[in-house]
Amino acid sequence: MGLKIKLFLGFMVLNFCESVMGKFVVEKNSFRVTSPDSLKGTHDSAIGNFGIPQYGGSMAGTVVYPKDNKKGCKSFDDFGISFKSKPGSLPTFVLVDRGDCFFALKVWNVQNAGASAVLVVDDTEEPLITMDTPEEDVKAAKYIQNITIPSALLDKSFGEKLKKVISNGDMVNVNLDWRESVPHPDDRVEYELWTNSNDECGIKCDMLMDFVKDFKGAAQLLERGGYTQFTPHYITWYCPMAFTISKQCKSQCINHGRYCAPDPEQDFSSGYDGKDVVIENLRQLCVFKVANESQTPWVWWDYVTDFQIRCPMKEKKYNKECADSVIKSLGLDSKKIEKCMGDPNADSDNPVLKEEQDAQVGKGTRGDVTILPTLVVNNRQYRGKLAKGAVLKALCSGFEETTEPAVCLSGDVETNECMEKNGGCWEDKASNITACKDTFRGRVCECPVVDGVQFKGDGYSSCVASGPGRCKVNNGGCWHETKGGHTFSACSDKGDGKCVCPPGFKGDGVKSCVDVDECKDKKACQCPECSCKNTWGSYECTCSGDNLYIREHDTCISTTAAEGKSAWTAVWVILIGLAMAAGGAYMVYKYRLRSYMDSEIRAIMAQYMPLDSQNEIPNHVSDDRA
Structure with missing residues (x-):
């Protein structure tokens, strides 16, 4: 640098x-000793900047001063020490000395040993200070957030008196009072x-x-x-x-x-x-x-x-x-x-x-x-x-x-924040779909899942249905409209899920799709005899006179010529059919006539001479046998 x-x-x-x-005020709570008589009275103590002070209430307990780990910088488990109160007894307040480690670490170790509160004795004769948390300490942050017991700092002179009384075997009962702290x-x-x-x-x-x-x-x-x-x-x-x-x-x-x-x-x-x-x-x-x-x-x-x-x-x-x-x-x-x-x-x-x-x-x-x-x-x-x-x-x-x-x-602090203005989250009033969720932490804006379809977006300004089936839910957030019995939609379950205007329309596909005038600038019906009429989502082409429009070829043909051509075609078909039938009949006739004549000739000739393909016919002679 x-x-x-x-x-x-x-x-x-x-x-x-x-x-x-210019001015720093240490927030205090009341620390009152109820026994022994030699210490009975009220003293000041400084509230720590961590843990949970019992604001508006008070807590009574018995003070103990450990023989080992007196500064509380190590785990009391290492010394086999537990501060858990027995059933029916007062909570345990642990007295530890200041020094060698963070205030918060002392309280954390005492809490883990089962105590209900921590009293830290200052090691310097000075006005009370506020026990703060360590700055930017990642390791400390992990346990500071989990400290749930209150703590207080006592001045050095009074703390030494407490330690002396406890070491003499006297029971010290105290009361921490936060009722006047606020x-x-x-x-x-x-x-x-x-x-x-x-x-x-x-x-x-x-x-x-x-x-x-x-x-x-x-x-x-x-x-x-x-x-x-x-x-x-x-x-x-x-x-x-x-x-x-x-x-x-x-x-x-x-x-x-x-x-x-x-x-x-x-x-x-x-x-x-x-x-x-x-x-x-x-x-x-x-x-x-x-x-x-x-x-x-x-x-x-x-x-x-x-x-x-x-x-x-x-x-x-x-x-x-x-x-x-x-x-x-x-x-x-x-x-x-x-x-x-x-x-x-x-x-x-x-x-x-x-x-x-x-x-x-x-x-x-x-x-x-x-x-x-x-x-x-x-x-x-x-x-x-x-x-x-x-x-x-x-x-x-x-x-x-x-x-x-x-x-x-x-202690009931829950309220449904989605009831007013939908919590500022995205909503589709027409389909009664909202991204507002009421939780114990207040409302959150998260795109919902509706009928198995996941909506995606930031939850605040937009949520759009995504994935298969999205067009079934509010048309996938896309444009759709019905006119004259015809419905068009910019939603499709195929592709990347974007809203795209269907053929015959143009626009963003979300808020609007506007009909395209195909007749403008002769984009459709381009043949000279054609006339174009724009319709919603499409167009119609017609031809002048008796002409017929063929859309596939974008052309017009005469309906009269078409009919005449069809009639002559039918006549020719009939004539060719008749000719073919006559020719077939003539061929059959010739074949049968020839077969008949051949049969007659063969029969006549067989009377005079045997044919190669016919056995000799026997004569009628008398029998000369005796």
Whole structure:
């Protein structure tokens, strides 16, 4: 990496740090010791950024401090240690020391050993900090997502007291309380999600996108019922004045360096740029603003999830064209969105993004937003696993007691999103076929299988029947029409499955096929005596006078000449037949006459002399014998 790029990145980091280091608030829960008497009382503890804090509730347990693997960096199975509670006993809270490995790994190892919660003792005398997850660690990401128990960080001095009491053999009973972790002043919860449209930033991007897809159904249900007020936010920072005209800054920023985002691939020379991310972030903010103006703010969740599915960076579809197709499928006003976005090349502030930068600064009980993703509930930063069940629990703890919606009491957050506008998916109203499927994660747009025929397409704007039998289902999505008892179709089960207009028509085969005028410019009926009449899908040729049209030869012949020729042909046939019959009879007569005369002559001649072919006739003489 060149010196200029290093300096640029350094200034970007410094600038970002200056903008977000103003105020950081550690979210806490109450840690109360109920026994022994020497430690009885309430103390602060910091909620971890992973696992599932029991927002709105509390948990009682007994604290244990292991003799081996005290930092919890190795599997407790290697030491033959189990923390599973016996039936009827309090849950086990395991106390471990800070150091040598990630906070999350300590909690993961303790969870696998059967404990219900983890208490980490700080190794430095300092104000409480938030236990965070390791950045961009692929191996860690595999177990972080599966951490389901809560954790808390205790300050060093109090933690040492706990360890001393436990080592003396005393039973330590405690209560972790999250009921005041989220303010609950009224019957509506206000929450915000700091997110990003970039889908190539690694593990945290993947985690964020999975959460948005999973939580969409619950979020929309709460929003539709008026139980919550949701606001999305996006982090940007500005480029130092000295670098605004640099190649790196121009590729990462819009509005002359005022609003920047890091390069998705960390490569300034290829792929998408940071400014592409800023522009899409801005578009998503404007989608929310336009949807909110029309009293349908929950449509933001549909746009974001659809954009993730349909317009990923890996498929080179992360662009305005793809975004516009999503906007269109959801019925949003694209002109209002474009107007909201403004000019990214203008050397002036963008009102929408300026408001976002101002919102990054902490206000009241909420600290500065420093990481993505960040969830804020009733102006308190959420700590814990970014998962549907955990976040829903935190939201529900933000309602004033007895005002919680039924969804918080029953846990039933399912709703059929396909009922309204078909979920923004493709549909054929005439055949009642739809690509919308309602799932526990919200609706998905997938082309269906109907009567064994698979429809193919993106599920949002198009689905077309494919394969054998496709013409039986809605004519395969092709054009077809009936007129005057004749039906024509552009669908065929043969070939590549495309819609092709039949002979006599032209068009795209899908939306329309228009009759071809074969009579125009003498394309048919080309013989001089012919006259052409166009019909729907075909044509008719006629000849003048008594002439007859022969289509195979495209010619006209006289019907009179044809009849005369036929009559003379019949006469000649009869005459030749009679002549042949007479000749045959004469030959038979001659043969029979000759045979008769030969027989008579032979009989006469036989009276006088024997013939060679006849025996001698004996004379009549007397018998001279005595």
